Amino acid sequence: MSIVVQKFGGTSVATAEKIRAAAQRAVNTKRAGHQVVMVVSARGHKTDELVRLAEEVSAKPSTREMDMLLSTGEQEAVALVAMAIHGLGEKAVSLTGGQIGIVTDSTYSKARIRSISNDRIKGHLNAGEIVVACGFQGIDDDFNITTLGRGGSDTTATALAAALEADECEIYTDVEGVFTTDPRAVSAARKVSEISYDEMLELASLGAGVMHSRSIEFAKKFRVPLRVRPSFNNNAGTLISNRSEDRVVTGLAMAKNEARVTLGDLPDQPGVMKTIFTNMSARKIPIDMVIQNVAVSGKAEVTFTVPEGDLAETLTAAEAAVKELGAGFVRSGTHVSKVSAVGSGMLTHSGVAAQMFKSLSDQKINLEMITTSEIKISVLVDRSRCDDALLAVHRGFQLEQSTAVAPAIGAGQVATARASGPENADRLEAVVSRLASMEDIVVSEVLLDETQARVSVHNIPDVPGSCTRIFTAVANGEVVVDMIVQNVSHSGQAQVSMTVPRTQLEHCLKVLKTCIADWSGATITSEPAIAKLSVAGIGLRTHTGVGERLFRALADAGINIQMINTSEIRMSVVVATNQGPQGYAALKQAFHLE
Numbered sequence: 001m002s003i004v005v006q007k008f009g010g011t012s013v014a015t016a017e018k019i020r021a022a023a024q025r026a027v028n029t030k031r032a033g034h035q036v037v038m039v040v041s042a043r044g045h046k047t048d049e050l051v052r053l054a055e056e057v058s059a060k061p062s063t064r065e066m067d068m069l070l071s072t073g074e075q076e077a078v079a080l081v082a083m084a085i086h087g088l089g090e091k092a093v094s095l096t097g098g099q100i101g102i103v104t105d106s107t108y109s110k111a112r113i114r115s116i117s118n119d120r121i122k123g124h125l126n127a128g129e130i131v132v133a134c135g136f137q138g139i140d141d142d143f144n145i146t147t148l149g150r151g152g153s154d155t156t157a158t159a160l161a162a163a164l165e166a167d168e169c170e171i172y173t174d175v176e177g178v179f180t181t182d183p184r185a186v187s188a189a190r191k192v193s194e195i196s197y198d199e200m201l202e203l204a205s206l207g208a209g210v211m212h213s214r215s216i217e218f219a220k221k222f223r224v225p226l227r228v229r230p231s232f233n234n235n236a237g238t239l240i241s242n243r244s245e246d247r248v249v250t251g252l253a254m255a256k257n258e259a260r261v262t263l264g265d266l267p268d269q270p271g272v273m274k275t276i277f278t279n280m281s282a283r284k285i286p287i288d289m290v291i292q293n294v295a296v297s298g299k300a301e302v303t304f305t306v307p308e309g310d311l312a313e314t315l316t317a318a319e320a321a322v323k324e325l326g327a328g329f330v331r332s333g334t335h336v337s338k339v340s341a342v343g344s345g346m347l348t349h350s351g352v353a354a355q356m357f358k359s360l361s362d363q364k365i366n367l368e369m370i371t372t373s374e375i376k377i378s379v380l381v382d383r384s385r386c387d388d389a390l391l392a393v394h395r396g397f398q399l400e401q402s403t404a405v406a407p408a409i410g411a412g413q414v415a416t417a418r419a420s421g422p423e424n425a426d427r428l429e430a431v432v433s434r435l436a437s438m439e440d441i442v443v444s445e446v447l448l449d450e451t452q453a454r455v456s457v458h459n460i461p462d463v464p465g466s467c468t469r470i471f472t473a474v475a476n477g478e479v480v481v482d483m484i485v486q487n488v489s490h491s492g493q494a495q496v497s498m499t500v501p502r503t504q505l506e507h508c509l510k511v512l513k514t515c516i517a518d519w520s521g522a523t524i525t526s527e528p529a530i531a532k533l534s535v536a537g538i539g540l541r542t543h544t545g546v547g548e549r550l551f552r553a554l555a556d557a558g559i560n561i562q563m564i565n566t567s568e569i570r571m572s573v574v575v576a577t578n579q580g581p582q583g584y585a586a587l588k589q590a591f592h593l594e
């Protein structure tokens, strides 16, 4: 008999009426001949209320007690749902994370799942019962209650679906499905019918609140198709699987409360990145938009973003890194927001970045930082303009329209996909099958790309429109840009670096020369051959240990890093061309992929 997992979010079980509706849905599914496992979140705003209460009784509540407290929200909800099912004449049993046997590590408030024993659930299912499981929680080896992080019930549902080899995992929520961006922020947002794991993973990790990003890691690793559906009608919602709509940009995400941190005046030597990443990883701080400015007068400067809530901890870690490096300063800035565009189509289209920058500069929105990876572009903007930015980019890509529109700038579809395509599915499966713990890091492949050159433009006017001008010129010149990083240094001058095919370098330089002709002080530097090293896998940015291992391996091999880009599915660095093969070997060894 097939197993169906149905997860109900907080708003979908907020009232007695909604609880009965959720129960009815599970009962209908059971009566249609399936075994049903429900995963339920705390009702309504229960978790927020408990957090507030804890903060009222203690300035710094213990994380263990916090998890003990927050887990009660789900416990209340499952009991009520089970009772409602009994009222409808079916058998049901509610179970806590501990009773199910969801074993996690002991990192309170962001615990990771190690294993799930499905014996007990299977027993209940075979006895004809609907199992109503608490989302968001587990127990560690010492029977302490742990929670998986806010929004973690999605992860419980997907993990259970994986462990039980369920046929379907349905995520019932308060919207019609996954939208092109948060429909609460952009009223013209459109529901998408299909989205790929990779796209959803990026969107979720970049701020789309609709799914917990770790749930998508599970879904991809264990090939669980997910369907995000409305709990208030019978519409089909959005299917998250290997497929996606055929669009260049699928969706946008915004992380409103971000902070930027700069470590400057650092020694320009191998190991700088390793020291920074190691210190961040020790505190499980996921850093994003990492930019290393091309070193000036022997000093390196690294800037990155973190969620504002992690800033205090990040600054402590950054000070520790500077101390270890023996020189440098730390500076930070708040009031910034990150807006990201995500789409698998970026792999095969040029001009996407130019289009995004144009939408923003048309609204006179300045770009403080830019980073890209294979399937995403992120920009950092002043928080006062973030809503305008999201709206402008949504309009620019015509995301409200259901028919695909190619970007207006540049050559459109490029003949060949960029050198680095999606990772090999078989290899991924082999790595997943060796996982000791369900949420272990998955790195399935190391790649070396020796086809690229680097170009940097220095002393760019730090005003809206500069990057649009550069990337419009480059896209109109049909140059296929791969990585882009842009940063404003403390002297107020912007600098942008990009990688382009070696074969297009001369042409690109000519285009850029004309483009910057009337910017006084602007200069271009380039390197005709660089090596791009990448590791591919799942959940690479949120599992902070991947960056640490990558940068440690390269530092130990004496390799200096010139550019970085990170995403959940790939982490890439640019190094000198003659160090490519050596770096490749070091990474293969570090990730046991020889």
Ligand code: ADP
Pocket (backbone or CB within 6 Å): 008, 009, 010, 011, 012, 041, 151, 172, 173, 174, 175, 177, 178, 179, 180, 181, 182, 183, 184, 207, 208, 209, 210, 211, 251
């Ligand atoms: P649940 O309690 O069911 O888990 P959440 O509040 O966690 O629900 O997630 C649903 C909410 O996510 C929606 O109400 C919506 O405002 C928000 N959201 C953010 N980004 C998106 C998006 N891209 N598509 C749909 N909803 C989104």
Ligand code: ASP
Pocket (backbone or CB within 6 Å): 009, 010, 041, 042, 047, 048, 073, 135, 136, 149, 150, 151, 152, 153, 154
């Ligand atoms: N109740 C938890 C929260 O509010 C978990 C969840 O809803 O997924 O974060």
Ligand code: MG
Pocket (backbone or CB within 6 Å): 009, 151, 154, 209, 210, 211, 212
């Ligand atoms: Mg949620």
